[in-house]
Amino acid sequence: MQGMTRYGADVAGPPSATMAPGGNRLHPADSRRHGGPRSPLRSFASLRLCGGLALSFALAACSLAPDYQRPEPPVAAAWPAGVDAQGARRAEELDWRAFLPDPRLQALVVAALDHNRDLRAAAARVEEARAQYGVARADRLPNVDLAAGRNAARTPGDLTVTGRPLTSQRYDVNLSMLSFELDFWGRVRSLNDAALAGYLATEEARRAFRLSLVSDVAGAYLALLEAEERSAVAAETARSRRESRDLVAKRRDVGLAGDLDVMQADAAFELSRADLAALERQRAAAANALTLLVGTVPAGLPPGRPLAEQGIVPDLMADLPAEVLLRRPDVLAAEQRLVAANANIGAARAAFLPRILLTAAFGTASRALAGLFDAGSEAWSFQPALRLPLFDAGRAAANADVAEARKVVAVADYEKTVQQAFREVADLLAARDRLAEQLAAQEAAAKAQERVLAIAEARYKAGISSYLEVLDAQRGQYSARQASLQARRAWLANSTQLYKALGGGARE
Numbered sequence: 315m316q317g318m319t320r321y322g323a324d325v326a327g328p329p330s331a332t333m334a335p336g337g338n339r340l341h342p343a344d345s346r347r348h349g350g351p352r353s354p355l356r357s358f359a360s361l362r363l364c365g366g367l368a369l370s371f372a373l374a375a376c377s378l379a380p381d382y383q384r385p386e387p388p389v390a391a392a393w394p395a396g397v398d399a400q401g402a403r404r405a406e407e408l409d410w411r412a413f414l415p416d417p418r419l420q421a422l423v424v425a426a427l428d429h430n431r432d433l434r435a436a437a438a439r440v441e442e443a444r445a446q447y448g449v450a451r452a453d454r455l456p457n458v459d460l461a462a463g464r465n466a467a468r469t470p471g472d473l474t475v476t477g478r479p480l481t482s483q484r485y486d487v488n489l490s491m492l493s494f495e496l497d498f499w500g501r502v503r504s505l506n507d508a509a510l511a512g513y514l515a516t517e518e519a520r521r522a523f524r525l526s527l528v529s530d531v532a533g534a535y536l537a538l539l540e541a542e543e544r545s546a547v548a549a550e551t552a553r554s555r556r557e558s559r560d561l562v563a564k565r566r567d568v569g570l571a572g573d574l575d576v577m578q579a580d581a582a583f584e585l586s587r588a589d590l591a592a593l594e595r596q597r598a599a600a601a602n603a604l605t606l607l608v609g610t611v612p613a614g615l616p617p618g619r620p621l622a623e624q625g626i627v628p629d630l631m632a633d634l635p636a637e638v639l640l641r642r643p644d645v646l647a648a649e650q651r652l653v654a655a656n657a658n659i660g661a662a663r664a665a666f667l668p669r670i671l672l673t674a675a676f677g678t679a680s681r682a683l684a685g686l687f688d689a690g691s692e693a694w695s696f697q698p699a700l701r702l703p704l705f706d707a708g709r710a711a712a713n714a715d716v717a718e719a720r721k722v723v724a725v726a727d728y729e730k731t732v733q734q735a736f737r738e739v740a741d742l743l744a745a746r747d748r749l750a751e752q753l754a755a756q757e758a759a760a761k762a763q764e765r766v767l768a769i770a771e772a773r774y775k776a777g778i779s780s781y782l783e784v785l786d787a788q789r790g791q792y793s794a795r796q797a798s799l800q801a802r803r804a805w806l807a808n809s810t811q812l813y814k815a816l817g818g819g820a821r822e
Contacts, residue, residue, distance in 0.1 A: 376498070376499065376500050377499075377500030377503055377504055377507075377660050378499055378500055378504070378659075378660045378663040378664050379500065379504050379507070379656055379657050379659055379660025379661075379663075380656055380659055380660075382652075382653055382656045384649065385652075385725055385728060385729060387635065387636050387639060387640070387729075387732045387736075388729045388732060388733055389635050389636075389639070389732060389733060389736040390635065390736075391634065391635065391636070392634065392635065393632065393635060393739075393740055393743060394740055394744070396744070397740060397743045397744050398743065398746070398747055399631065399632035399633070399743055400631060401628075401629045401630045401631035401632070402629040402631065403629055403630055403631060404630070404631050404816075405630045405631075405812075405813050405816035405817060405818035405819075406641055406816065406817050406818065406819070408630075408813070408818055408819070409819060410423065410528045410813070410818065410819050413626065413810075413813055413818065414528075414532055414626065414810070415624075415625040415626075416535075416618055416619045416624055416625065417616040417617070417618070418535075418615050418616050418617060418618030418619070419531075419532060419535050419618065419624075421612060421615050421616060422531055422535060422604070422608055422612065422615070423527075423528055423531050423532070425608045425609070425610055425612045426527055426528075426531045426607055426608045426609060427524065427527065427528075428609075429608060429609030429610040430527055430607065430608065430609040431609055432523065432527075433520075433523060433524060433527055436516075436519065436520040436523045436524075437520055439516050439519075439520070440513070440516045440517050440520045442516075443509075443512050443513040443515075443516040443517075444513050446509055446512065446513070447506075447509040447510050447512070447513040449509070450502075450505050450506045450508075450509035450510075451506050451509070451510075453495075453502050453505070453506070454497065454502050454503065454506055456491045456494040456672075457491065457492065457494070458489055458490070458491050459489070459490050459491075459492070460487075460488075460489055461486070461487070461488055461489075461490060461677075462485075462486065462487045463485075463486050464483065464484070464485050464486075464683075465483065465484045465485075465486070466481070466482070466483040466484075467481070467482050467483070468480070468481045468482075469481075469482075482681075483681060484679060484680070484681060485679065485680050485681070485682070485683050485685075485686055486677060486678070486679045486693070487677045487678050487679075487686055488675045488676060488677020488678070488679075488693065488694075489675065489676050489677060490673075490674070490675040490676075490677075491672065491673065491674045491675070492673055493671045493672070493673055494671065494672045494673075495669055495670065495671055495672075496670040496671075496672065498667075498670065499663075499664035499667045500660055500664060501660070501661050501664035501665065501669075503660075504657045504658065504659075504660030504661040504664065505657070505658075505661050507653075507654075507657035507660075508653075508654040508655075508657035508658045508661070509654075511650045511651070511653040511654035511657060512650070512651075512654045514650040514653075515647045515648075515650035515651045515654065516647075518643045518644070518646040518647035518650060519643070519644070519647040521643040522642070522643035522644040522647060525643060525814050525817070525818060525819055526814060527607070528814070528819070529810050529811055529813065529814035530607055531604070531607050531608065532807075532810040533807050533810055533811070534600065534603050534604040534607050535604060535618075536621070536624075536803050536806050536807050536810070537600045537603070537604075537803065537807075538597065538600040538601055538604055539618070539620065539621050539803070540600075540621060540799055540800065540802075540803035541593060541596045541597035541600045542597055543620065543621060543799050544593050544596075544796055544799050544800075545590065545593040545594055545596075545597050547792070547795050547796060547799070548586060548589050548590040548593050548792075548796075549590055551586045551589075551590075551788075551792050552583065552586040552587050552590050554788075555579065555582050555583040555586050555788065556583050558579050558582075558583075558784070558788075559576070559579035559580050559582075559583045562575045562576050562579040562781060563576050563579075570777070571781065574781075575780070575781040578781055578782065578785055579781065579785075582785055582788065582789075586792075621799065621802045621803060621806065622802065624806055626806050626809050626810065627809075628746055628750075628805075628808070628809035628812065630809075630812055630813060630816055630818075632739060632743055632816060635736055635739070638739060638816060638817070639732055639735045639736060639739070640732075641817045642735050642815075642816075642817040643817060644731055644735065645728075645731050645732055645735055648724075648727055648728040648731040648732075649728055651724050651727065651728070652721070652724040652725060652727075652728050654724075655717070655720045655721040655723075655724040656721055656724075658717045658720065658721075659714070659717040659718060659721060661717075662710070662713045662714040662716070662717040663714060665703065665710040665713060665714070666703060666710055666714075667703075668700055668701060668702045668703075669700070669701040670698060670699070670700055670701075671698070671699045671700075671701065672696075672697070672698050672699075673695075673696075673697040673698075673699070674694070674695065674696045674697070675693075675694060675695045676692070676693075676694045677692070677693055677694070678691040678692055678693060679691060679693040735815070738815045739812070739815045739816065742808055742811055742812040742815055743812070745808050746808055746809070746812065749801065749804055749805040749808050750805060752801050752804075752805075753798070753801040753802055753805050756794065756797050756798040756801045757798050757801075759794045759797075759798075760791070760794040760795050760797075760798045762794075763787070763790045763791035763793075763794040763795075764791055766787045766790060766791070767784075767787040767788060767790070767791045769787075770783045770784045770786070770787035771784055771787070
């Protein structure tokens with residue numbers, strides 16, 4: 315097919331059939347010479363028959379698009395060894411409100427779904443794709459217009475046979491169908507399928523962004539809670555070290571401590587102040603990031619819960635990779651883009667073949683406005699046209715090559731999306747148990763450091779050890795508490811990301 319020479323050339327169909335040459339209404343005497351007046355019902359029946367045939371041909375059109383087959387997922391049949399994919403709940407059956415029980419977080423997510431600008435843009439792109447699909451779908455059916463008009467003209471006497479000026483006028487009212495294509499080769503159908511797949515792809519992309527927004531808001535909220543609780547620990551430590559410095563200074567005044575102890579206590583206090591300032595800066599940045607995601611500053615938010623009481627349970631089940639990944643909205647969007655590319659190949663192939671266009675009109679015509687609906691005033695026209703491509707300098711072949719190349723790109727994009735999804739889920743599943751172990755160890759270390767600090771302070775007050783031992787115990791206890799908060803936030807954030815990666819939330 316690609317070896318043919320092609321060029322778009324119009325082959326004219328039969329001339330327009332009207333009541334009389336020149337388009338004028340036939341008088342009774344003229345009508346007898348032309349075989350007698352036609353009944354309006356007969357003309358309308360003929361037009362309806364033509365329209366029905368056109369619709370039947372359009373609906374029964376074949377398609378030159380390749381048979382679509384979903385590519386095999388280019389990933390392993392099972393999750394990597396050592397990954398525990400067991401769980402009690404399925405993410406796709408779990409609404410985000412049930413997974414994120416903190417009422418303050420829920421209010422923030424609702425506000426983000428209402429006010430986030432990127433989500434608004436994604437929803438607008440869905441509406442745009444839906445409208446484009448409506449345009450493509452309309453091309454599969456005839457478009458019928460109602461038109462009314464008056465045509466008046468004056469011819470000078472030197473241009474007429476009689477030498478006298480001639481004035482003529484005509485009134486028309488008709489229903490017309492313009493350039494309706496009989497879709498024998500499925501060109502219009504393929505374009506319609508491509509538009510539908512494009513709409514579905516944008517819908518899945520919007521759902522993927524919505525799910526990502528829920529996860530991102532939860533992650534930003536957890537980061538803000540971590541910053542707030544770490545700042546609170548830093549503020550508590552600064553107060554404690556200031557009291558320790560004052561206590562050491564008093565012990566020096568009574569000869570129980572030296573200047574070195576005072577300077578060490580003062581240095582530890584100043585370091586805690588510096589750490590507090592850095593954490594306050596992080597807290598402000600986390601608050602700003604959350605506000606940007608939400609898109610507004612909600613008023614009257616309900617009280618929230620601390621990190622330790624969030625109630626996020628990471629008991630999500632991950633089935634076999636092929637089952638999990640193919641339910642993700644980003645993978646579904648990539649597949650719909652592949653479907654659209656496949657359909658566009660059919661439209662490009664149909665460009666090599668003839669096109670049949672139909673133009674028809676039925677109505678009334680008269681020289682006088684009052685005679686528009688008199689008996690015998692009906693007028694109709696039927697103009698089929700055949701367009702056969704003969705030579706186009708390789709345009710159709712190039713368009714077909716473009717369509718084939720875009721399908722190759724769509725296949726690669728789909729496979730890459732599946733591979734990225736596999737890695738994301740595998741990483742999160744592997745991290746889930748390790749983060750739980752890390753959190754348990756950090757909390758145990760924090761409790762142990764609290765006991766060490768209590769013993770060190772008692773030994774110092776009893777004069778058994780130096781203040782340096784107390785400072786080491788304070789630093790260890792402070793670091794352990796901070797690390798415990800960081801581990802808990804990472805564990806909770808991993809759970810929210812896994813919920814997103816498994817395509818969480820019931821389909822809308």
